[in-house]
Amino acid sequence: MVTRNRKIHGARYFGPYPKIWAVRETIDQMIRAFPIRTCSDSSYKRAMDSGRPCFPGQIGRCGGPCSQKVTIAQHRAIVDQFVAFMANPDPRMIAQLTRDMKQASADMDYERAAELRDRIGALENVLESSAVVLPETVEADVFGIEHDELAAAVQQFRVRGGRVRGVRSWVVDKELDVSLGELVDSVLQSAYDGTEPPPKEIIVPELPEDAEALEQLLSGLRERGAVHLRAAQRGEKAALLQTATNNAKQALNLYKTRRSADYVSRSRALTDLQEALELDEAPLRMECFDVSHLAGTNIVASMVVFEDGLPRKDQYRRFNVTDSTDDTESLYQVLSRRLGYLGEDDLRMGDPIRDEAENVDESIELGTRRKPGKFSYRPNLLIVDGGQPQVQAAARALRESGVDGINLCGIAKRLEEVWLPDNDYPVILPRNSDALFLLQRIRDEAHRFAITHQRTRRKKDITSVLTEIPGLGAARVRELLRHFGSVAKLKQATPEQIQEVKGIGPQIAATIHERLHA
Structure with missing residues (x-):
């Protein structure tokens, strides 16, 4: 029987199996190899009284102990083989069945040989369904x-x-x-x-x-x-x-x-956030900012948007920071640029940060004004990835922008503390709360988005450096990156190793090595 109950007295268990179809497929193949009784007790008693085999016995899916086609001892031997193979699938059993099949064929017992052939095929299918990952002796x-x-x-x-x-x-x-x-x-x-x-x-x-x-x-x-x-x-x-x-x-x-997509969990998370942060209303639109850099270079920032607890990826934005001293200064610059786009009526004549943000929707001209794009929507809550220093930098940008009615908080990664601008102590949310789960998901999404943008920029930077080398076109640049797998390995390569790439001669290899280490 197939069950999820592990406490049946006197039962022998096999599994667990990952899916129910895997259980049924294994049983189907095993019954072909070892035709043991699978009928109910009532069917077995009825067959014993009548002397006629049940339906599985008639089609060869059961050895037929009820109708004495096999003896009880013979059926028990088949059951023991079934148990042994299920407990430890041993290919040597197939070898033994193969020898028995050949012997039956030599004795001209072709019906018995055909049965053994079918059993061998079923066992091979069972073995093939589970991949060999370690030596046979490993448990x-x-x-x-x-x-x-x-x-x-x-x-x-x-x-x-x-x-x-x-x-x-x-x-x-x-x-x-x-x-x-x-x-x-x-x-x-x-x-x-x-x-x-x-x-x-x-x-x-x-x-x-x-x-x-x-x-x-x-x-x-x-x-x-x-x-x-x-x-x-x-x-x-x-x-x-x-x-x-x-x-x-x-x-x-x-x-x-799945948890973030659940409507009840999202509603509870937004309500808990409103209470924990003492907001006037639930934060239906939240924007989270994160800064990413590589040893102070290639500084980028991301803005992700969540509405009603769900991500709005069509409204994500990326920023490039050309000059900054640290993460707090970078956050201040990015938030100043973002908040600078919000006016009293959320309308602007142009799009002052189109050069800095990606995927900005095209504006539609209406007389002397333009219809606001999605980037000008006012958030209920701004979230920054970081602790008190990052929150203070964001609060400074919020004050200097003159924009009112927007709340601010930060979430520190190590202890998952929530910091507010005017508090000396963090807000501690329960670790299993939906509110903390939602904040963490927003923060992680902002971090992922920033890292992806930074890697893209680094790849573009190295590509642009390589394409400036005379005689090195786009096709050879792709071949170089494909051969070495990463820019780091390309920089570590010697001119001789670079020369191994298809289409790269000694002179170009030496130039590439010199340019990358300049």
């Missing part, structure tokens, strides 16, 4: 973990006989900002809560401080043998751990997206 659980300040996603791969036999995924809310090692300790204790014994080896991204004590605790859940925790750094196990971590990262992103 381990691999835990990939991706976390931020508020939540953690866990991806568990159950490897048995070198194959991934099950996948389990879940997301937990973090009550405290704990380290990865502490998170691993908590995850393992919750994963093995007594319903399923742990395997001999558990692969985790980082060992907790009390790894030895945790190993002893998990070893006590096994009938025999000890449990060993491993933090794989290289090889096949590390590659499998990276796959699990990537899956956990995608699961965390999906969790955030």
Whole structure:
């Protein structure tokens, strides 16, 4: 039977399986290989009384113990084979069935040989459905973990006989900002809560401080043998751990997206923000700003917009900062430019920051005035990525702009504190609150948008430098970047290594090396 109940007395469990279709597909193939009884007790009793096999027995999906086509002992042997293969899929069983098939064919028992042939094909399909990721002797659980300040996603791969036999995924809310090692300790204790014994080896991204004590605790859940925790750094196990971590990262992103898209959660988050920040009304339109740079160069800033708790990507903006001393000065410049576009009636004759912002909608001329673009919409709440210094810089820009009726706050990343301009102490929101979750999502989106823009600028900068070299056109520039994979590796390359690129001769290679290190 297929069930989610792990507490049926006397039952033998196999799994867990990632999807219900994976369970049914495995059962279908296994019944072809091992035709055991799957009918209900009432059908079995009726067949025993009548002496006629049930429908699965008539079509060959059951050995037929009810109609004495096979004896009870023979059927028990088939069940034992089923259990052994489900517990540890062993290719040697296929080899044994192949020998039996050849022997049956040699004995001219062709009907028996055909049955064994079908069983072999079914078992091969079962083995092919689970990829071989590690040596056949390996039995381990691999835990990939991706976390931020508020939540953690866990991806568990159950490897048995070198194959991934099950996948389990879940997301937990973090009550405290704990380290990865502490998170691993908590995850393992919750994963093995007594319903399923742990395997001999558990692969985790980082060992907790009390790894030895945790190993002893998990070893006590096994009938025999000890449990060993491993933090794989290289090889096949590390590659499998990276796959699990990537899956956990995608699961965390999906969790955030679903939670932010829930109407009830969004409404509750906006109401909680209004109360926590003491706003006159709910912040239906919020704009968040973040600054990104590389060692003080290529300074860029981003503005992301959330309306009714959802991102409005068509209204995102990017800014280039040509001259600045630090992040606070950059924030002051960007907010001054943004607020300078807001007037008393939110109308402007022109578009004074078109050169600085991207994706600004075209204005429509109406007499002597132009219809305001989306960039001129007045926000209810301005959010900056940072603590008290960044909030003070933003407050200075807000005061000097003369724009009233806009609230301001900042969210510091380390402790997830919310800072207000006139407060000496931060506002602490509950870690599992929808309001803090929404602020964090806005801040992370602004950070992502700024980083993406900065990387694009760096790529354009290096491309422009390369295209200025005589004899180096766009096609050769693309070939260089494709060959080395990144600008950093291209800068580290010697002239001889650069010369290995298709179309690059010794003279051009020497010029490229000289120009990049000028």
